[in-house]
Amino acid sequence: MTTRNAQTTTPAPDRAEQGSHHWVLTLVLPGRAAATQYGTLTPAPGATRYDTFLTIRQYVVDEYPELTGATVVFFALEANQL
Template identity: 45%
Template sequence: MDSIDAAQAYTRHYILTLHKPGPGGPRWATASGTVTPAAGATRDGVFKWILNGIIEDNPDMRGGTVLFFSLEPNRL
């Protein structure tokens, strides 16, 4: 097995999808990527960081419903 550094070992892959009904029909926003949480970080803290990022990029999604959230180790 190849050696990896501690940060790489702790890197997580995430997917978060929001849905929000609107007058023109439903809207969705999905974010996916990787994050390496700081020591002591919590799942809730990472979730809120990702959610806030989606809302910053798509302000009209504020108040949307989370349809899907996954936070898993990135290493196979």
């Protein structure tokens, strides 16, 4: 099984450059591949959590086309503030 993790090699952007929400998504094709990605985004006005989930999932699949049809094993979407 191949595991891929997105890793930042540069300092985090200034707060003004970050989105309003932070997300983490893990997709798995059992025995074949897995990917965990994370980032920030600002959902479109009126977007639902489901809309945002679909947008993020498509982003990850675009990065790793072999994960088309993969199972979601983890998803988190939280406000990007402490």
